[in-house]
Amino acid sequence: MPLVSIAMYVTSEPLADATAELWSFLRHYLSNAGLGGLPEKLDRTVPYDEAWLRPDLLLSQACGYPFVRSLRGRVRLVATPIYGHPGCDGPLMRSFIIVRKDSPLRSLEDLRGTSAAINSPDSNSGSNLFRAAVSPLAGDGRFFGRIIETGSHRGSITAVVEGRAESAAIDCVTYANIRRFDPGHLQAVRIIAETPKGPGLPFITSGDASEETVILLRNALSAAIKEPSLAAMRATLGLIDFSVLSEADYEPLLSLAGDALPQLRA
Numbered sequence: 001m002p003l004v005s006i007a008m009y010v011t012s013e014p015l016a017d018a019t020a021e022l023w024s025f026l027r028h029y030l031s032n033a034g035l036g037g038l039p040e041k042l043d044r045t046v047p048y049d050e051a052w053l054r055p056d057l058l059l060s061q062a063c064g065y066p067f068v069r070s071l072r073g074r075v076r077l078v079a080t081p082i083y084g085h086p087g088c089d090g091p092l093m094r095s096f097i098i099v100r101k102d103s104p105l106r107s108l109e110d111l112r113g114t115s116a117a118i119n120s121p122d123s124n125s126g127s128n129l130f131r132a133a134v135s136p137l138a139g140d141g142r143f144f145g146r147i148i149e150t151g152s153h154r155g156s157i158t159a160v161v162e163g164r165a166e167s168a169a170i171d172c173v174t175y176a177n178i179r180r181f182d183p184g185h186l187q188a189v190r191i192i193a194e195t196p197k198g199p200g201l202p203f204i205t206s207g208d209a210s211e212e213t214v215i216l217l218r219n220a221l222s223a224a225i226k227e228p229s230l231a232a233m234r235a236t237l238g239l240i241d242f243s244v245l246s247e248a249d250y251e252p253l254l255s256l257a258g259d260a261l262p263q264l265r266a
Helices: 013-032 064-070 124-140 153-161 174-179 213-225 227-236 246-264
Strands: 003-005 057-061 075-083 095-100 115-118 144-149 167-171 187-193 204-205 240-243
Touching: 003 213, 013 075, 013 174, 013 227, 064 075, 064 124, 064 246, 075 174, 075 213, 095 124, 095 153, 095 174, 095 246, 115 124, 115 153, 115 213, 124 153, 124 167, 153 167, 153 174, 153 187, 174 213, 204 213, 213 227, 213 240, 227 240
Parallel strands: 003 057, 115 144, 115 167
Antiparallel strands: 057 204, 075 204, 075 240, 095 167, 095 187
16 A cells, blocks of 8 residues: 655644545545555654655655755655745745744844754755855854754744744744644744745655656646635645646755855854
8 A cells, every 4th residue: 555644734633634634535536547555544653754765655745955955866746735825935935034022133133143943954944944044144154153953843933932042944834834723832932034935845756656646646636726625625724726846946945055054053
């Protein structure tokens, strides 16, 4: 049975239910198109990043920076979701740089020498775009005084609130989801800047997938956007469309990292 794991934005019960509804529709569509042996439910046991290179992968959602750095050529791009949240621009997205609400920090320049929280060093939204935002201010030197790794965007917000870090970059989709479904988690923070934008989190399939399978997956995702009965699901996810991008469209994320790498290190 192929693996289907869509876990990148499943951070609350409404989002989990909506993602399960999306897969239920996709499964029905794919089955009717002749793709058999599909799992009834999404896999919740395999860590999202371990799913990406599984040979039995049918569908998952990856992060853009790991895709361009280590996944391309080993997986196949299916489509990139287009979200309707503030900060999203078609298939492109940016992150919001936050500080505590009572912090005296007001601009990116004010962050020089302070502590920053990142969810993961290979995160595009929490680390790579953060680097790109401060790079013009840093010149050839180190920008932040200290970096802590939290493991998640939610953890980075908590680190800022608790004073363990003075800033963090939270991707616009995650920020919108927390604002809608757990607004109390954002009460003690405010946005001081936005990062540059880049292509969002792509849906991928196994590198061994046939062209026929890739086209079938794209058609299924397109049908989910057009299906009237899924309007509530799409609204919950903030999903308004999908775009088919190329590997070259993700290449700028790698150059952002190269240009800015020295500026986001301890």
